Amino acid sequence: xxxxxxxxxxxxxxxxxxxxxxxxxxxxxxxxxxxxxxxxxxxxxxxxxxxxxxxxxxxxxxxxxxxxxxxxxxxxxxxxxxxxxxxxxxxxxxxxxxxxxxxxxxxxxxxxxxxxxxxxxxxxxxxxxxxxxxxxxxxxxxxxxxxxxxxxxxxxxxxxxxxxxxxxxxxxxxxxxxxxxxxxxxxxxxxxxxxxxxxxxxxxxxxxxxxxxxxxxxxxxxxxxxxxxxxxxxxxxxxxxxxxxxxxxxxxxxxxxxxxxxxxxxxx
Amino acid sequence: xxxxxxxxxxxxxxxxxxxxxxxxxxxxxxxxxxxxxxxxxxxxxxxxxxxxxxxxxxxxxxxxxxxxxxxxxxxxxxxxxxxxxxxxxxxxxxxxxxxxxxxxxxxxxxxxxxxxxxxxxxxxxxxxxxxxxxxxxxxxxxxxxxxxxxxxxxxxxxxxxxxxxxxxxxxxxxxxxxxxxxxxxxxxxxxxxxxxxxxxxxxxxxxxxxxxxxxxxxxxxxxxxxxxxxxxxxxxxxxxxxxxxxxxxxxxxxxxxxxxxxxxxxxx
Numbered sequence: 001x002x003x004x005x006x007x008x009x010x011x012x013x014x015x016x017x018x019x020x021x022x023x024x025x026x027x028x029x030x031x032x033x034x035x036x037x038x039x040x041x042x043x044x045x046x047x048x049x050x051x052x053x054x055x056x057x058x059x060x061x062x063x064x065x066x067x068x069x070x071x072x073x074x075x076x077x078x079x080x081x082x083x084x085x086x087x088x089x090x091x092x093x094x095x096x097x098x099x100x101x102x103x104x105x106x107x108x109x110x111x112x113x114x115x116x117x118x119x120x121x122x123x124x125x126x127x128x129x130x131x132x133x134x135x136x137x138x139x140x141x142x143x144x145x146x147x148x149x150x151x152x153x154x155x156x157x158x159x160x161x162x163x164x165x166x167x168x169x170x171x172x173x174x175x176x177x178x179x180x181x182x183x184x185x186x187x188x189x190x191x192x193x194x195x196x197x198x199x200x201x202x203x204x205x206x207x208x209x210x211x212x213x214x215x216x217x218x219x220x221x222x223x224x225x226x227x228x229x230x231x232x233x234x235x236x237x238x239x240x241x242x243x244x245x246x247x248x249x250x251x252x253x254x255x256x257x258x259x260x261x262x263x264x265x266x267x268x
Numbered sequence: 269x270x271x272x273x274x275x276x277x278x279x280x281x282x283x284x285x286x287x288x289x290x291x292x293x294x295x296x297x298x299x300x301x302x303x304x305x306x307x308x309x310x311x312x313x314x315x316x317x318x319x320x321x322x323x324x325x326x327x328x329x330x331x332x333x334x335x336x337x338x339x340x341x342x343x344x345x346x347x348x349x350x351x352x353x354x355x356x357x358x359x360x361x362x363x364x365x366x367x368x369x370x371x372x373x374x375x376x377x378x379x380x381x382x383x384x385x386x387x388x389x390x391x392x393x394x395x396x397x398x399x400x401x402x403x404x405x406x407x408x409x410x411x412x413x414x415x416x417x418x419x420x421x422x423x424x425x426x427x428x429x430x431x432x433x434x435x436x437x438x439x440x441x442x443x444x445x446x447x448x449x450x451x452x453x454x455x456x457x458x459x460x461x462x463x464x465x466x467x468x469x470x471x472x473x474x475x476x477x478x479x480x481x482x483x484x485x486x487x488x489x490x491x492x493x494x495x496x497x498x499x500x501x502x503x504x505x506x507x508x509x510x511x512x513x514x515x516x517x518x519x520x521x522x523x524x525x526x527x528x529x530x531x532x533x534x535x536x
Binding site for chain 2: 025058061062064091095107108120121122138141144145148152167213
């Protein structure tokens with residue numbers, strides 16, 4: 001099954017556009033839990049409420065080989081019908097990008113991955129070749145520094161000027177031969193999100209930045225949902241760390257349920 | 269000791285500007301060797317010939333948890349006086365970038381890392397905060413696709429137009445408060461290398477792309493060396509896979525020696 005089908009099915013089954021970021025931070029987790037134990041409890045408490053999970057690889061790498069083992073265990077704990085997006089924002093020269101793609105799609109078995117476009121086509125192509133996997137290209141990211149380069153005014157081939165992030169979106173569309181390309185567009189810049197959605201209605205958007213990062217759920221949903229409804233609204237900290245006590249899993253469930261329903265309310 | 273001092277000392281001690289990329293690819297390695305065994309033999313054969321080692325993390329991640337263990341073992345096999353550059357090209361929002369920086373500089377103990385600038389200042393800052401470590405920002409990369417975005421003509425604050433990669437170099441200089449910033453500039457674009465070196469004489473350049481990627485050593489050295497001689501010329505495949513037979517380590521030594529001396533010849 002290709003990624004977008006799997007995503008559509010999970011969205012329909014769980015009546016959800018919520019993607020839960022699995023970003024285990026030992027400084028925020030309940031005391032005495034290891035990463036895998038924490039993740040498994042979170043997954044068990046939320047697997048009927050999300051359309052995808054998104055582990056950010058940084059949090060696992062920060063724990064060295066132990067973290068990588070916890071990541072593999074975590075993957076095994078996610079029900080097969082829920083797509084998993086590897087958030088690694090990789091990008092490298094061809095043979096190296098191929099190693100990353102192999103790592104993420106074959107060794108670790110992810111359904112999709114985020115990639116960084118700065119190095120251009122041949123750094124993204126090895127990911128695109130896995131036609132049944134999703135490739136989310138960083139476009140307009142949710143952080144404050146995003147404007148440093150992404151908002152620069154760049155000259156197009158025909159002499160017009162558009163922001164770099166729109167150049168990236170145009171290239172992403174051009175590269176989308178197999179229908180497996182999406183964009184990462186932060187909820188923290190609703191005007192850009194709206195414009196990108198208008199110009200690129202066919203692409204799935206992975207939308208981080210609601211909750212802890214300050215993006216408004218309503219605008220993320222209203223501006224980010226395309227005609228096919230493929231807006232994947234990510235939340236991490238707001239759900240994962242709803243409580244640091246023994247009830248953390250139940251608290252995460254409650255936070256996920258609330259956010260899922262809030263998203264659905266604005267969709268309707 | 270800060271990174272540039274450690275680098276200068278290793279350059280002087282080994283009379284070398286050669287950085288050896290430790291990119292173990294099982295399809296190119298001699299049969300029957302595991303990654304750590306291969307790396308250790310390569311390191312033992314070349315530790316007196318290089319100014320730095322540069323493991324590209326993709327090749328280790330492609331092997332899952334086993335690869336991460338091999339990476340840690342490899343680090344332990346590198347003599348302490350040779351700086352090690354983690355080539356991961358990371359870049360993410362602040363709290364995540366902090367996790368990457370912690371992973372690379374604390375958990376794994378690297379002396380420097382490559383980072384991707386697309387997400388802007390707050391994605392690079394957590395690395396910069398480790399003032400004794402080097403931070404090499406992707407500027408003009410060595411691959412064919414680099415031109416897709418890096419060469420786009422962008423408008424500066426004062427209304428001029430310069431390529432995106434030069435915008436990145438300007439920001440890198442601005443961010444270089446602690447003297448720990450360098451640039452990644454490919455040997456495959458000698459004109460851009462020359463211009464960047466003229467405009468940014470003070471920054472160390474990490475220069476990939478000679479050998480297998482087609483960049484000429486002479487131009488890389490002549491154009492890339494700044495007044496302080498901080499051009500780090502990287503080679504990976506040409507040295508690592510000089511032979512697939514049992515003599516692979518001796519063959520790698522021979523290739524490294526030849527390349528080091530060739531670099532020094534053009535420096536003189």
